[in-house]
Amino acid sequence: MMRVHGSLPPAYSPEDQVWLCLTTLHHRRFVEDAIHLASLPAGGRIRLRYRKKYVSRDVWDRTTQDGAVGDVRVLVALAATDAEPRNVVRAIRQGRIVSARCEGAILVVDVSLEAFLSELGENSFWDELSSHQLDHPSSFGPTPQDGIYLQRLSYFPATVSGDRSIQAWERCTEGFFVVAEAEARGSSSLRDALSADESVRTPIGCVPFLYHLSVPKQGFSWKILESGGFSVEAGATIAIEVHTTTAPHLTVFHNAAGEIYMDLSNSAAAFTSSRRVRIDSRRDVREVRIATSALFRRSHGHLSVRTVVFVNEDSAYADGRAVCSAERRDEVVIARHDFPLVVGNLMPVLASLFVAAAAGVAVFKLPETSDAVTIRHFFIPIAVSALAFLGLMLGLRKDAKG
Known part of the structure; x- marks a missing residue:
């Protein structure tokens, strides 16, 4: 099995079904998505949205017909085209699809985030992607380009490694800033998107x-x-x-x-x-x-x-x-x-049980005669305990916001 970045394992295996999700920094919503992709902890959720024209036909049909996509991993990459012009693309985050559905002309993908991604070498991921001649955009400028931003990979992406450590996050951010600076050099659309007031200065790269x-x-x-x-x-x-x-x-x-x-x-x-x-x-x-x-x-x-x-x-x-x-x-x-x-997970239940049990013990009375203790002597204590537990769990107390 191929190893990248020394001892780091590959992010994907040949058995994985991988969807490639390309995103840019053209619009404020994309900026927010990219920041969350590079910042949220593993297990966090993020929602990606793609218009139908930017989704491959097989992915769209599968989501429309089946509804359930199964066990699918995603590879999210950030892309930009600088002033040369030159495409700069970096893989930044791995995830697993929780749900995918078509809402009109938009495909909504909910992703549970996993490892941070880093590459074998500079632009190695984009070189590998280009060699397979997928239907990706030819450039990622501010003007909408023809091409597919969401598609299923037909090959094993061997140029990316995945890890959840702080070191992996630092490598992920390095790739992020490379793309952000390329975007800033290529156009001013990102800076304009951050503020409706043209008199407000925005930082270089807009994601400082x-x-x-x-x-x-x-x-x-x-x-x-x-x-x-x-x-x-x-x-x-x-x-x-x-x-x-x-x-x-x-x-x-x-x-x-x-x-x-x-x-x-x-x-x-x-x-x-x-x-x-x-x-x-x-x-x-x-x-x-x-x-x-x-x-x-x-x-x-x-x-x-x-x-x-x-x-x-x-x-x-x-x-x-x-x-x-x-x-x-x-x-x-x-x-x-x-x-x-x-x-509150287990402690509220335990606290309610202890209070309910204490209430039951308080009302329990031994028979005054020499009669043996029977089940009817426990009826009232059990009923009191059950009602006390139910009342506590339902919140028989003043709400803190009241």
Whole structure:
């Protein structure tokens, strides 16, 4: 079996059925998708959408007729055409299709993310893809091009390796920034898409930094759900490490380039650390801690992660070192992802059982005579315990938002 990047294994095997998903940075929605592809942890969910004209005939027909695509892996690659012109394509993420369906003239693909991808050599993936003469676009400029962006690979992609480590993420981001800079050189459409106000300056490349949520190892206190959300045990604390890296053109920081901003919408969870991770160095890692309350039932909500770019006024750069205040900058949210968040898994059930059992024991009375204890003596305690357990599980308490 072929090995790439030293000891890293190939991302795919010859037995895998692989769909190639090409994407670009032409539109704001594509920018958001690309950021999430390069940033979300393994197990996270992302939705890709393709118009019918950009989907191969066999994939479209199979999705329309069967409804279920089976066990299909995806290879997501980011593409751009620079000013030379030259196509720059990098494989960035591996995933598994959870569902695929046709909604009118759009194919909707829900992908569960897996390993970060890296290549054997510069442009080796694109060279391999071109050698098989697939019906891919001839270029990836801002003007819509004929060609297929979603298709099934008829060969084994041997030039990409896959890994979930931080080192693999760093290699993935390097490829991302190569494509982003090629896109910036090739056209200004990406910068125009980030803001309707033409007076607002946008950074070179328009994706000045990327992040990665390094979640702790799954265990009793927390796990990733099949839906791509987080399940945190009641009364627990988890620490999420936020890794950040910036584009090569950002070297000296007199002002922060932006921030990763987190927000919770769950009455049973709260931050015990700062929810903001400022991007003020080339490479950094910060910790965000979340604590949950003790509960008698599960609490549902979401964890929101936003990628915010700071666009400073031109006057702030007059001497090259002026510090720009919050009032003299615009904050542009270029990506947002909401993780479903469930607080409470086993602990609410155990707590309710213990309280219900205590209520049953409290009402139990031994017979006053010398009669033997029979099943009828346990009827009332059992009924009280069952009703107490049911009431606790249904939430017989004041809601925290009330």
